[in-house]
Amino acid sequence: MTPGKGLFISFEGIDGSGKSTQARLLAETLRGEGHEVVLTREPGGSPGAEEIRRLVLEGDADRWSPETELLLFTAARRDHLERTIRPALARGALVICDRYVDSTRVYQGVTRGDLRAAVDALHALMIGQDPDLTLLIDIDPAEGLARARARAGGEQRFEDMGLAMQARMRDAFLDLAAAAPDRFRRIEGAGGTADVAGRVRAALS
Template identity: 65%
Template sequence: MTKTSKTGLFISFEGIDGSGKSTQCRRLAAALEAKGHEVVLTREPGGSAGAEEIRALVLQGDPDRWSAETEILLFTAARRDHLERTILPALAAGKVVVCDRFADSTRMYQGLSRGDLRGTVDQLHSLMIGREPDLTVLIDMDPEEGLSRALSRQGVEERFESFGADLQKQMRAGFLSLAEEFADRFRIIDGARDMDAVAADVLATAEAALAEA
């Protein structure tokens, strides 16, 4: 029997580039579906037709293509479309939404790494989004190892990886700080282990959240 809840459950994944969070997103979605849950697997930026168009703008091209302020506006626009067209309808239908990145990534990559703009990110988030995940899974990883993994992918979306190891270190520290700030929804998972062990911990964390929903 397919399992749904009255309000659904919104799970986001965060972590530095190369942490393995995208793989764990997919594995969690598959595991929950196998247990009978209705799951929507999505990502940011992206997750809706309009947001995917913005994704191509912000993740490809020269590292200095956009200012931090412009990026914040682009990411917020993408997130609003994603929320309206994908996330909120799925939650209203009682489904589990598993999202690869959400607003915490913007708080880090644009709000802190490219200037002291965290306040701007939070103001726009409050005005235009107004929703946090019910559970945020932070896949924690050594910055050097994460960067090595990220660069080995050799994909077209490498704009942020090209900022280098210093950004990775700053982002890891920032995500851990966010986990303290939003301790009610963050759960930290050690991503430097075998993928199966990481997946088992992620599933246990998600099932605990579902049991409380």
């Protein structure tokens, strides 16, 4: 990898799919191979974006309107892009991001008020940076929800929406993958962590 030739990889999937674990494992593997890797997440990934993360992922599920929520996520992404993603790519690093704009397309664009056109318009206007590769960790919605609810912590913002919402989100992610086959790779998320990690590494190769 050379300066100005960084690679941007995003991980996507429903809650409890294991994408965060797989993003971390891939980062560790690639660092072991000698690459500079920046492992980051959304919402978050920069100090300002982490503050916004607390606003949108904690508290009552209906505390924000869908439109307000979309603006908050876009503001967080813009700060993340300016302060973390673009500087890393400019120096030739490999950026691995746990969620990116496709999550906004699903959560706010499909399940939170049919705002997909607004999501795409804001992305074009304020962001303009897509991943080079998106790895979709695909898992049964019931299994994903059980995993998500077993996690400790206060970030239950979307898990609390239930199984029907998980199923809708999975379908939406699969639709995005079908519409952009050059960018997406679907990874079977069932099985052990090491098995899924092997599928991730094979997809990257």
